[in-house]
Amino acid sequence: MRRDIAEQFELDPGLTHLNHGAFGAVPRAVRQAQDRARARIERAPMRAFRDELPELLAAARESATRFLGLPAGSTALVRNVTEAVGVVLQGLDIGPGDDVVVSNHGYLTAGWSAEARGATLRTAVFPVDADPDAVVAAFVAALTDRTRLVVIDQITSPTALVLPVAAVAAAVAPVPVLVDAAHVPGALPGLDIEALGVDFWAGNLHKWAYTPRAAATLWVAAEHRASMRPLVTSWSHGLPYPERFDLQGTVDHSSWVAVPDGLAAWRELGGWEQVGRNAELLARGAEHVRAALGTEHPQGGTPSAPCLGLVALPDGVATTTEAAEQLWQRLYAVGFVVPPIAFEGRGYLRLAAAPYNDESDYERLAAALPAVLDTVRATVGTP
Numbered sequence: 001m002r003r004d005i006a007e008q009f010e011l012d013p014g015l016t017h018l019n020h021g022a023f024g025a026v027p028r029a030v031r032q033a034q035d036r037a038r039a040r041i042e043r044a045p046m047r048a049f050r051d052e053l054p055e056l057l058a059a060a061r062e063s064a065t066r067f068l069g070l071p072a073g074s075t076a077l078v079r080n081v082t083e084a085v086g087v088v089l090q091g092l093d094i095g096p097g098d099d100v101v102v103s104n105h106g107y108l109t110a111g112w113s114a115e116a117r118g119a120t121l122r123t124a125v126f127p128v129d130a131d132p133d134a135v136v137a138a139f140v141a142a143l144t145d146r147t148r149l150v151v152i153d154q155i156t157s158p159t160a161l162v163l164p165v166a167a168v169a170a171a172v173a174p175v176p177v178l179v180d181a182a183h184v185p186g187a188l189p190g191l192d193i194e195a196l197g198v199d200f201w202a203g204n205l206h207k208w209a210y211t212p213r214a215a216a217t218l219w220v221a222a223e224h225r226a227s228m229r230p231l232v233t234s235w236s237h238g239l240p241y242p243e244r245f246d247l248q249g250t251v252d253h254s255s256w257v258a259v260p261d262g263l264a265a266w267r268e269l270g271g272w273e274q275v276g277r278n279a280e281l282l283a284r285g286a287e288h289v290r291a292a293l294g295t296e297h298p299q300g301g302t303p304s305a306p307c308l309g310l311v312a313l314p315d316g317v318a319t320t321t322e323a324a325e326q327l328w329q330r331l332y333a334v335g336f337v338v339p340p341i342a343f344e345g346r347g348y349l350r351l352a353a354a355p356y357n358d359e360s361d362y363e364r365l366a367a368a369l370p371a372v373l374d375t376v377r378a379t380v381g382t383p
């Protein structure tokens with residue numbers, strides 16, 4: 001770990017944290033800002049909810065909107081991408097008789113939420129080393145004449161790929177497209193959300209933009225804004241988009257109040273420069289791990305995310321969800337927080353690089369892996 005940076009976080013120094021993408025990590029100063037927001041609300045809840053929060057939340061919303069390079073009033077605050085997906089499915093009134101397209105690299109909750117509303121899922125299937133044209137073709141092949149929505153992950157969770165969102169949106173038009181951009185804010189430079197040609201774009205701020213957890217954004221194209229409602233409707237009646245998302249009844253709004261503090265921490269940690277440094281660190285770190293495992297890089301023509309990437313595990317290791325879970329437990333038991341991923345019958349490690357990581361983190365993992373894999377093979381009898 002980089003001690004100077006790690007000191008700004010509250011992570012357990014007894015663990016090697018190589019999974020920032022999962023839940024982020026909140027810098028101490030941001031956690032303290034959230035604590036202050038809570039204390040302020042508790043001093044006079046009536047005054048806070050009636051007189052203070054509307055202004056604080058509007059300011060937080062607009063700071064997130066600017067951070068994403070979007071125009072004022074275009075983007076709502078939600079608590080996470082899962083909630084954003086629910087808002088979109090509800091707003092489009094998706095239900096029985098409708099098809100929703102997801103991909104085999106997609107995060108599960110979009111599919112589950114669509115199925116829970118009675119829609120039928122269609123899956124665009126492509127391999128981890130697909131080139132962008134094959135990705136587009138897979139989405140087109142999954143369309144039916146009943147498709148009401150295509151959900152595409154901009155950075156895929158299990159495989160860390162940056163999918164060709166604009167090309168997919170153009171190819172599936174006029175079907176509306178929802179981008180699951182959970183990993184994107186603060187992690188993918190050069191973003192121009194309005195130029196993607198999509199209808200909805202949802203990104204978590206609590207992964208790579210250092211806000212408290214339960215802070216996310218939902219950008220909605222102008223033609224859909226009138227029909228989008230928060231899932232908690234307590235005080236939204238009569239308000240326009242996006243204000244109607246600001247005060248969602250008596251939920252804890254402190255993570256949103258502290259959004260500007262999280263974004264300030266992102267800038268202080270080095271902004272896009274630190275993303276570039278982390279991308280280089282990840283490339284070097286992944287080489288250490290690959291060398292220890294003796295496996296090939298599974299990369300095809302679709303680029304990998306800057307701070308998130310896969311390393312293939314040896315044949316037969318972590319090829320099922322259960323085996324991946326077992327390997328996760330073994331790695332955790334010897335102090336490594338790094339997720340094994342079973343994807344389409346092959347096992348991978350998904351490595352992340354955050355500002356508090358340094359090369360020694362990956363070197364230690366590389367040194368520990370052979371013995372850990374031996375214990376896993378001994379238990380399950382894999383080759």
Ligand SMILES: Cc1ncc(COP(=O)(O)O)c(C=O)c1O
Binds near residue numbers: 082
């Ligand atoms: C691609 C993707 N989408 C959605 C989510 C869900 O995020 P949340 O639980 O914050 O809604 C995740 C979580 O890691 C993710 O990786």
